[in-house]
Amino acid sequence: MRQHCALKHGIVKEFLAEFLGTFVLVLFGCGSVAQTVLSRNTLGEPLTVHIGFSVGLMMAAYVAGGVSGGHVNPAVSLAMVILGKLKIWKFPFYVIAQFLGAFAGAAAVFGLYYDAFMDFTSGILSVTGINATGHIFASYPARHLSVLGGFIDQVVGTGMLVLCILAIIDGGNIGAPKGVEPLAIGLIIMAIGVSMGLNCGYPLNPARDLGPRLFTAVAGWGMEVFSTADYWWWIPVAGPMVGGFVAAIIYYLLIELHHKRPDDPEKPHEEEDEEEDEDDEDSSLKDKYEMIAMS
Structure with missing residues (x-):
């Protein structure tokens, strides 16, 4: 009985940590996009958005890292399951917490900038057009991007994110000094943002993209957030999961498998x-x- 209570208490702590960590990520990340768009680029630019998401992920890792590992991304959690670093029965709890945290983070950004949204859009919330604001919360493809190109973009981008995270936390590799891991992980997002952000803004995270997209659907933007760009919405959900899976396998086969064992x-x-x-x-x-x- 005592063991069951301890187990239940443990998963609750990890659930809350993942929720709060993802909330922090989305608040800083989407908040930096909101400030840039709503100020019509007078108080922000692409670089400030890169910084917002990079620091957001870094702070999310500091908030949740000591309790749950600070995954804040279903693709990262999937990679940890594959490598045996996360029990498979915990995976659904982590994913639900991440989606709820992202949804709440988007709601916080909207509440924080509600007056600015109304002034910018004249009360008409839309995904397309000169006063579009849907892209503040979720990703949408550039005009040149095909469905296949978008899927590959997300597989490669998320794959690099997961691959580098695994290297940073790998005790058998060089790794990062204790307590500095979140800083190193934040720099990964900066590197991806400045090198792979042209196609669709590097969502790389099903929870971070779908959670805020669901919020916009119920907050006034409507189902257009799902139908725009030939139903683009599923690509930043499926692509990152494939990328996380592939990266975990590659890192294990090429790096972790070759570490010296105690025996x-x-x-x-x-x-x-x-x-x-x-x-x-x-x-x-x-x-x-x-x-x-x-x-």
């Missing part, structure tokens, strides 16, 4: 060499002592 056969030889060196040092000291004694 590595080379280790006894190394220990024997160390013992021989110690014996040589002892004999050398003994010889020196005898030489001094004879003199």
Whole structure:
């Protein structure tokens, strides 16, 4: 009974941590887009948006990292399940918490800038047009982007995100100093933003994209948020999950699988060499002592 209560308490803590972490990510990230768009680029630009999402992810990792690992992304959670770093039964709880946190973060941004939204749009919330604001909360493709191109974009972008995260937290690799991991993870988003943001704004996170998109659907933008661009909405949901899965497999096969294990056969030889060196040092000291004694 006590063990069951402890288990229940543990998953609740992790659920709340993932919720709050994702809330922080979306508040800072979408908030930076809102400030840029609603000020008509007078108080923001693409670089400030990159900074907003980078720092948002970094702060989200600091908020939730010590409790749940700070995944704040279903694609990251899936990669952790594949590598055995997260129990599979916890996966649905993490995903639900992440979606709810993203939804709440979008609602907070809308509430914070409600008056600015009404002034900018004259009360007409739309996804397309000169006063479009739907892209503040969710991703939409550039005109040149095809469905296949968008899917590949999300697979590659999320794959790089997950691959680099795995490297940062890998104790068998160089890794990052304890407590600095969130900073390094935030820099990954900065790198992706400045190199892979042209096509659709690098959502890379099903919860971060679909959660706010659902909010806009019920907050006044309507079902246009799903039908726009030939029903684009599913690509930033499915693409990142495929990218996270592929990245986990690649990292395991090319890096983690080749780490030296505690039972590595080379280790006894190394220990024997160390013992021989110690014996040589002892004999050398003994010889020196005898030489001094004879003199």
